[in-house]
Amino acid sequence: MIANDxxxxxxxxxxLSDSKMIALSSNGKHKITRTEISDWLKKxxxxxxxxxxxxxxxxxxxxxxxxxxxxxDGVQPEPEKRLSNNMIFMKLKIALNLKAEEVxxxxxxxxxxxxxxxxxxxxRKPGHKHFRECKDQVLRNFLQGLAVKYxxxxxxxxxxxxxxxxxxxxxxxxxxxxxxNKKISPK
Numbered sequence: 001m002i003a004n005d006x007x008x009x010x011x012x013x014x015x016l017s018d019s020k021m022i023a024l025s026s027n028g029k030h031k032i033t034r035t036e037i038s039d040w041l042k043k044x045x046x047x048x049x050x051x052x053x054x055x056x057x058x059x060x061x062x063x064x065x066x067x068x069x070x071x072x073d074g075v076q077p078e079p080e081k082r083l084s085n086n087m088i089f090m091k092l093k094i095a096l097n098l099k100a101e102e103v104x105x106x107x108x109x110x111x112x113x114x115x116x117x118x119x120x121x122x123x124r125k126p127g128h129k130h131f132r133e134c135k136d137q138v139l140r141n142f143l144q145g146l147a148v149k150y151x152x153x154x155x156x157x158x159x160x161x162x163x164x165x166x167x168x169x170x171x172x173x174x175x176x177x178x179x180x181n182k183k184i185s186p187k
Contacts, residue, residue, distance in 0.1 A: 001085060001088070001136045001139050001140065002051075003040075003051070003052040003053070003054065003056075003057035003083070004040050004041070004044075004049075004051060004052050006057070006088060006139075006143065007021075007040055007041060007052060007057065007060065008041055009143045009146075009147070010064070010143075011041065012147065012151070013143070013146050013147050013150050013151055014150065015151075018034055018037060018038075021037045021041075022034060022037055023063070024060050024063040024064055024067060025037060025056060025059060025060045025063070026059070026063075027059050027062075027063065027076075027079075030056065030059060032056070036050070040052040054080065054081060054082050054083040055079050055080070055081055056079075057083060057088075058079035058080040058081075058083055059079045061083075061088065061091040061092070061095070062076070062077055062079060062091070064091070064095050065091060065094055065095040067095075068095045068096060068097070069094070069095065069097060084133070084134070085133070085134035085135065085136065085138070085139045086122050086123070086126075086133065086134045088134075088139060089122055089123075089134050089138070089139055089142065090122075090123055092142070092146075093123070096146075100116055100119055100120065101116075103119060103142070104116065104119060105145075106142060106145035106146060106148075106149055107138075107141055107142055107145050108145070109144075109145040109148040109149055110141040110142070110144035110145040110148065112138070112141035112144075112145070114138070118132065122134045122138070
């Protein structure tokens with residue numbers, strides 16, 4: 001996923017102000033201005049839109065972890081030069097102090113089913129035989145689930161249909177046949 005898109009979604013989900021975004025995007029070596037933050041948060045088709053580099057986004061995520069969990073003792077981690085969806089997913093999981101079951105619940109809030117073993121494959125080292133690349137769809141659904149959880153929004157399908165979970169519950173309540181509803185008269 002594009003870092004700018006994730007930044008926009010995180011800002012919305014956690015209701016981050018401009019000053020908070022500047023503080024999270026800056027560190028000792030890199031100072032960020034309000035204009036830069038504003039350019040990162042603009043839509044892709046805006047002429048003032050600028051791409052947030054992976055290094056800048058890594059600084060933001062590292063500071064987001066420190067903000068949510070507290071500063072780490074000792075030397076602070078260096079920002080990565082290249083970020084993958086797996087790394088973004090892992091950093092968000094760490095920042096929010098989520099266990100695997102909680103991540104799966106958040107994904108279900110976005111009507112996205114994933115197994116525990118599939119989830120653990122995203123957090124393995126790239127050389128591991130069970131490592132699996134995190135696709136944009138998984139990260140997007142995780143962010144959608146966070147929005148449902150933290151912003152208390154309802155998750156509506158774009159076509160207006162009920163979700164699969166709602167339909168299953170409705171079907172389960174109805175009798176399967178009208179045979180059981182007929183009254184039997186004595187002979």
